[in-house]
Amino acid sequence: MSRETFVVLCAAAAAMCGCQSSKVKISGRIVGTEPRNIYLEEVTPLRQTIVDSTVLAADGSYLFRLRDIAASPSLYNVVYDNERIPLLVEGGDRVTVNSAGSVVRNYTVEGSAESELLREFYQAFVVGAQHLDEIASRFAEPNLSEERHRELMKEYTNEYFRIRREQLRFIVENKSSLAAVYALYQRLPGDSYLFNGDGDVVYYRTVAEAVAERYPGSPYVGALQAEVARMDAQAGLASKVSELNYPDLELTDMYGEKVRLSKVAEGKVVLLDFWSAELGTSNALNADLKELYAKYAGRGFEVYQVGIDTSKPLWITAVQEQQLPWKSVTDLRGRASSALVVYNVQRIPANFLIDREGTIVGKNLYGRSLEEKLEQLLP
The missing domain is CATH 3.40.30.10 (Glutaredoxin)
Structure with a gap:
């Protein structure tokens, strides 16, 4: 997945001038594992930084408190056992994140509408990507027959396009949500583009227009519009070169x-x-x-x-x-x-x-x- 590119889209969310700010509480329980450190990671334009950490209590509970958080949603990750749970939180949120067993596959979110919607996409996407990895690992089976190879190729291809169809469905159905912005930038292994290269600009433009209407003045709008401009420029490059x-x-x-x-x-x-x-x-x-x-x-x-x-x-x-x-x-x-x-x-x-x-x-x-x-x- 490509979190790096999405980082740029979170650029001004924590630095908007004149916006109100307040406290945020992130708490919950992670059970089914040995108590160990859990971290809160802030995603900024330049880097991803651990801003807080704690040790799970005996019952798996934890608590993070943030101050001076912007009213416009910002991206944070709850990091546990090398897995990340992305959250889009804004000032005043009281977010509960629980998980049992495999952190990403089983977590739930309450108290943040954008984070709850983001979970709907992200959890399914990660599970699908892990399934692809599992299928790919079977290609290393000893004495793999030609027929078995074709079966695995068909299984991998079907799962690959199923995930992409679900990704598109989520983006289109939730185009005015900031979770859709996050979904735009997630990539399966080997993907350079979301769906079909230059045609991706349709989805970026659709989300940019919908987010602008729902969140007037949001910093995400300008970043998405810049992405649309870059894609338009690349799409027209071949014709311009041929003419001039x-x-x-x-x-x-x-x-x-x-x-x-x-x-x-x-x-x-x-x-x-x-x-x-x-x-x-x-x-x-x-x-x-x-x-x-x-x-x-x-x-x-x-x-x-x-x-x-x-x-x-x-x-x-x-x-x-x-x-x-x-x-x-x-x-x-x-x-x-x-x-x-x-x-x-x-x-x-x-x-x-x-x-x-x-x-x-x-x-x-x-x-x-x-x-x-x-x-x-x-x-």
Whole structure:
């Protein structure tokens, strides 16, 4: 399963400005095992952190108390015997989590509507994944006949698609629930996509719209919309490349006007440059680029610079203070920008040099190496 990606969707839940906060109580009993440590894990944008721990009492009971918890649901895991029980809790919740025997397979939740709904999906999903593992282990049977191999393949395939159908059913039927957001990001072993690759965007968009209606202003909405934008960008990448030899972009400048990369690049050698005012390391690189721009702009050189930022005032201030003379644009999505996905940019700064024929002829060229390439391309 892919908890890492879902972590990003919990980003602002615990840090929303102006929201009320209160106490949360998580308690219950875990029976049928020897008393041992039980942990409470908080899921944040950057990591999963153990925030509390205790030892089960003789009767298997435990208690966690949290303070200053946001009114908007946040993700926590109750961790016991290397198994995780996910909870979506909000300020004021009094949650009871009980289990007997196998923790994940048998746990129950009361006192949190979102957590109860999440249990409905998660428990069945984990049980199904464990069943798949059990079937897969049988392929190692000694002297496995061809007929037995076919039987196991059929059994595995049937179970695999049964789980996926149930996952889809849960998401569609509970599209306005935050539990559906969690379900979107769970993967069976070997899965890169939820159902059929690019078509997944339909489910992400459906959930994003439904959650926005039920929880106006929820931080999950923005994260889901960014995911939809990335998937849309990837879906359209092939057609854009076939038409232009490079992926086209259309982003907004500081005046709110849409600026298309292909329009800027018409008849020009263009540098597509990715930078960030928020990183604070752009001044020197932009200063060098300004010198090259002054030297070659008259010969047909242009720059289309994409700001990977989230603060519009900070980005505009940097553009104005540095007196950047070229096309400066952004979508204000920071690292969630679809432009990064389209060009597979892993780190900032980065750039791509596109010649007059629309071919990408250089990548991450700076200073002298960029100037040498411009001399070759510009008469």
